[in-house]
Amino acid sequence: MNRAAHLARLAVGEPHLVEHRTFWQHCAAGELRFQRCAECATWRHPPGPRCPACHSVNVRWERAPEAAELYSYTVVHHPATPALKDALPYNVAIVAFPAAGSLRLISCVIDARPGELAIGMPLALAWARSADGQALPVFARVSTGRIGKAP
Amino acid sequence: MVHDLRLMSERPPAGRAACIVGIGETRFTRRGAQADVGEWALGCEAAVKAADDAGLDVRQIDGMASFSNDDCSPWLMQQALGIERLRFASMVWGGGGAGACGALAHAQAAVESGQAEIVLVSRSIVQRPGQRYGEAGGFAEIPQIDLMAPFGMLAPAIMFAPMAQRYLHDFGVRPEQLAEVALTCRAHAQRNPRAVMHGRPMTLADYLGSRMIAEPLRLYDCCQENDGACALVVTTAERARDLKGAPVRVLAAAQGGNAGWGSGMMGTHHAPDDEYGAGNGALLAENLYARAGVGPAEVDVAQIYDHFSPSVLMTLENFGFCARGEAGAFVADGQIRLGGRLPLNTSGGLLSEAYIHGLNLLTEGVRQLRGSSTAQVEGARTCLVTAGLGSTPTSAAILAT
Numbered sequence: 023m024n025r026a027a028h029l030a031r032l033a034v035g036e037p038h039l040v041e042h043r044t045f046w047q048h049c050a051a052g053e054l055r056f057q058r059c060a061e062c063a064t065w066r067h068p069p070g071p072r073c074p075a076c077h078s079v080n081v082r083w084e085r086a087p088e089a090a091e092l093y094s095y096t097v098v099h100h101p102a103t104p105a106l107k108d109a110l111p112y113n114v115a116i117v118a119f120p121a122a123g124s125l126r127l128i129s130c131v132i133d134a135r136p137g138e139l140a141i142g143m144p145l146a147l148a149w150a151r152s153a154d155g156q157a158l159p160v161f162a163r164v165s166t167g168r169i170g171k172a173p
Numbered sequence: 174m175v176h177d178l179r180l181m182s183e184r185p186p187a188g189r190a191a192c193i194v195g196i197g198e199t200r201f202t203r204r205g206a207q208a209d210v211g212e213w214a215l216g217c218e219a220a221v222k223a224a225d226d227a228g229l230d231v232r233q234i235d236g237m238a239s240f241s242n243d244d245c246s247p248w249l250m251q252q253a254l255g256i257e258r259l260r261f262a263s264m265v266w267g268g269g270g271a272g273a274c275g276a277l278a279h280a281q282a283a284v285e286s287g288q289a290e291i292v293l294v295s296r297s298i299v300q301r302p303g304q305r306y307g308e309a310g311g312f313a314e315i316p317q318i319d320l321m322a323p324f325g326m327l328a329p330a331i332m333f334a335p336m337a338q339r340y341l342h343d344f345g346v347r348p349e350q351l352a353e354v355a356l357t358c359r360a361h362a363q364r365n366p367r368a369v370m371h372g373r374p375m376t377l378a379d380y381l382g383s384r385m386i387a388e389p390l391r392l393y394d395c396c397q398e399n400d401g402a403c404a405l406v407v408t409t410a411e412r413a414r415d416l417k418g419a420p421v422r423v424l425a426a427a428q429g430g431n432a433g434w435g436s437g438m439m440g441t442h443h444a445p446d447d448e449y450g451a452g453n454g455a456l457l458a459e460n461l462y463a464r465a466g467v468g469p470a471e472v473d474v475a476q477i478y479d480h481f482s483p484s485v486l487m488t489l490e491n492f493g494f495c496a497r498g499e500a501g502a503f504v505a506d507g508q509i510r511l512g513g514r515l516p517l518n519t520s521g522g523l524l525s526e527a528y529i530h531g532l533n534l535l536t537e538g539v540r541q542l543r544g545s546s547t548a549q550v551e552g553a554r555t556c557l558v559t560a561g562l563g564s565t566p567t568s569a570a571i572l573a574t
Contacts, residue, residue, distance in 0.1 A: 028325045037319040046319070068317055068441045094342075094442075094449070096334030097388040102327035103309040114326050114387075116335045116442050124433070126443050128324050136388070141342050152323050 026132040026150060026160065028109040033154040041069040046156060048083060054147055054159045055083040056125060065122040087121035090145040090161060097136040111136055117145060117161055130160045138163070188411035191281035192420035193572065195227025195406035196536040201369050201527035204300035207400035215402035216245030216297035217253050223404040228417035229291065234406070236261030236289030238279040240272025241530060243297045245402075250293075261289035267428070268315075268439035268564030269306075269329065270478060270523075273531030275560065275568035278426035280407040290408060296532040297402035306398055306528075317440045329480065330395050332438045333563055334387035337483035340450035341389055344498035346486065348389075352380045353504040354482035355393045355524055360510065362521025365547040369399060370525040394482040396523035403532040405539070421542045424555065424573045425465035429457025430565030438563035452484060452562040454491030457569055462493075465571040469493040472571070473553040474541050475517040476534035479524045484562045485509075485517070492557060492569075511548055519548035531560050538572045 037043055045068075048055040057066045059073035060080035072079055094116040101107045113134065117127045131139060132148060145161035152158050184190065197219040200207075207215060224231035232255045237247045247262040263279040265272030273296065280292035303310045309327035312318060326332055340346070359375040362368035375393065383392040413420035430437075433445040434453050448455065462468050469492055477485045486500035494515055495503040508514040520526040520537040527533055538556040540546040559569040 029323070032323050032325060032327075034319050034323045038316045039319075042317075042319055067443065068320055068435075094335040094339040096331060096338055096390075097385070098325060098331055098334075099385040100330070100387065102307065102325075102331065106325065112325055114324050114331060114335065116339075124443065124446055126441070128321055128326055128441060130324050141339065156323070158323055 025134060026112060026130050028106050028112040029130060029150045029152060029158055029160070031105045031109055031153055034152050034156040035154065039069070041071055044083060045069050049157045049159055052149065052157060054086040056086055056122065057081045058084045065125045067125050067127060086147065087119045089121055090117050090119050090147065092116070092131065092139065092141055092143045092145055093118035093126055094141060095131070095139050097139070113139060115161060127159065131163065132160045133162050185285040188409060189285050189287070190410045191284050191407055191423040192410050192413045193405050193423065193539050194408055194413050194416050194418060194420050195223040195225070195229065196539050197222025197224070197226055197404045198367070198533065198536055199402045201367060201399055201401040201529065201533070203369060204305060204398035204400060205302065208299050208301055212244035212297040212299045212402070213249055213253065215299065215400070216243065216250065216295050216404070219297065219402035219404035220250065220254060220293055220295055223293070223406045226418070227406045229406065232257050234291050234293045235259060236280065236283050236292035238263040238265070238276040238283070238292055238294050239296060240265040240267065240276045241269060241296065245295055245297050261292060267566045267568070268436070268561065270480060270531040270561035271564040271567040273478070273535065273560040273568065274426050274558055274570040275428045275566065277405065277407065277423065277535060277570050278428055278568060281423045281426050284407055284409050290412060292407045293404055294407060294532070295402065295404040296530045298528070298530055299400045300398045315439060317436060320441050330390050331387045333481045333484070334390050335442060336438050336450055336452065336563060337481060338389055340483055340487060343450050344501065346501035348381060349377065350501035350505040351394065351482055351486070352377055353509070354479065354485045355380055357504070357509050358479060358518045358522040358524040361519050361548045362525035365520050365526060368521040368526040369397060370521060390481055393524070396480045396528045399527040399529065401527055401529050403529045403536050405535060419543065421539045422573045424467065424571040425461050426568070426570035427457060427461045427464055428566040428568045429454070429460050430567065431456045434565045437565055451497070452487035452491060453565055453567055454488055454559070454562055457567060458492045461569050461571060467555060467571065471555055472515065472557045473555050474519065474550040475515055475557040476519070476522070476538050476559070477517050478531050478534065478559045478561050479518060479522040480561055482524065488559050488562055492559070511550065516548070516550050519546050519550065534558050535570070542572055542574045
């Protein structure tokens with residue numbers, strides 16, 4: 023069964039913040055990249071105009087570290103929109119990248135049953151597609167070895 | 174960076190110190206029941222009642238403070254109420270109910286600085302279909318929503334749940350302990366005829382049997398969606414002396430956001446590791462106590478923002494009523510019920526009285542200090558009131574007799 027049917031029902035839309043555009047452009051190219059300060063090397067996400075550590079505006083977009091883990095999560099049983107009524111339950115994952123400081127990403131573990139999620143479990147990057155055709159960075163359980171196809 | 178909080182605790186001349194001299198409330202109902210009345214009319218009703226309660230003509234209001242952008246803007250309120258000279262108007266930043274006590278802080282600042290003399294703090298709320306807080310449509314304007322909505326993080330329960338999950342995981346809080354928050358609020362609501370959940374008592378079995386909304390949040394861990402309005406009238410101690418009732422002092426009201434939080438749970442969940450599961454209240458608590466000149470030992474009763482029940486546990490820890498991770502045991506021991514160390518949400522809170530975005534926690538705080546609560550804490554002299562936890566800035570206040 024598809025554990026992430028909700029993703030294809032939801033749209034990314036046009037980001038309100040200019041700074042988010044580059045993030046989604048990299049995703050569309052099949053790459054999960056985060057901002058990293060070109061001066062002091064501090065990682066940051068969500069994208070922003072300056073490094074909060076040194077205030078530099080110089081930034082590189084670096085590939086996310088491979089090692090990811092489940093920092094926290096919820097399993098949603100109640101649809102906040104009628105479009106998700108038959109896509110329940112689904113999980114929302116807060117994914118951490120220990121090699122990138124306290125950087126976190128809101129995402130989904132696409133191959134886990136609700137009872138199989140555990141804080142601290144290792145995860146590997148995979149890809150899914152939104153209702154409006156945007157490539158979404160999602161994650162798979164490392165133990166299954168299942169990695170989604172790059173878009 | 175270290176700030177000297179003593180510098181922040183300077184008080185104004187005694188005559189200018191801010192007091193709450195009037196409170197007003199409409200009927201509280203289930204969501205949508207007052208949709209045909211509308212936020213504007215409800216807000217006006219609460220404002221007129223608050224002015225009457227203070228013994229003032231509502232036209233004498235010369236300042237307004239609110240949060241979360243309801244339909245009671247200064248221009249609409251001036252139009253409807255005939256306010257004669259508007260000198261101060263403030264809309265607080267901060268997600269949802271995080272600004273409830275912030276609006277009071279702005280009113281306090283306005284009267285203590287002399288920018289206004291009589292400030293109305295109000296919040297009116299009508300949950301229209303399609304824009305309900307439990308639905309996705311109400312949150313499309315969060316600037317970072319493109320990083321949230323595509324993954325189904327669409328409504329506040331889903332936004333709050335991962336923080337709660339991490340907290341419960343880190344400290345081994347059991348469902349039976351968390352239940353005590355919802356059960357306490359529901360028990361207090363049974364004494365309050367204004368509460369939407371009055372006449373609907375709840376058992377532990379009811380709680381444990383309620384459906385999951387977003388794990389670990391069950392239905393009864395989530396506040397209601399309601400229609401209604403509340404208002405406070407804030408003025409100076411000097412002006413209060415000429416009015417009919419006993420004023421309630423605003424000992425301190427403050428806003429706060431910890432370093433590294435950003436938008437917190439109403440955004441992308443990038444709070445610091447050691448604070449993520451604690452909510453965003455530690456700096457706020459330190460600032461508030463320093464400004465008030467009291468500590469947790471002096472707080473007799475509290476109204477804690479309970480949009481989701483784990484928020485109460487986190488807030489008890491942030492504000493020093495128990496050590497980190499010990500709030501589950503504290504509440505399970507009966508300490509938040511009447512007769513406990515810190516009775517809280519004595520009107521039923523947002524879980525069981527009504528969700529008026531936390532402004533009804535301030536009106537209940539005033540009733541406790543007037544001795545007129547339906548769940549009165551005998552001899553209460555100070556009341557802590559907190560606002561929505563998890564966003565930046567959040568806010569809190571300490572009221573006193």
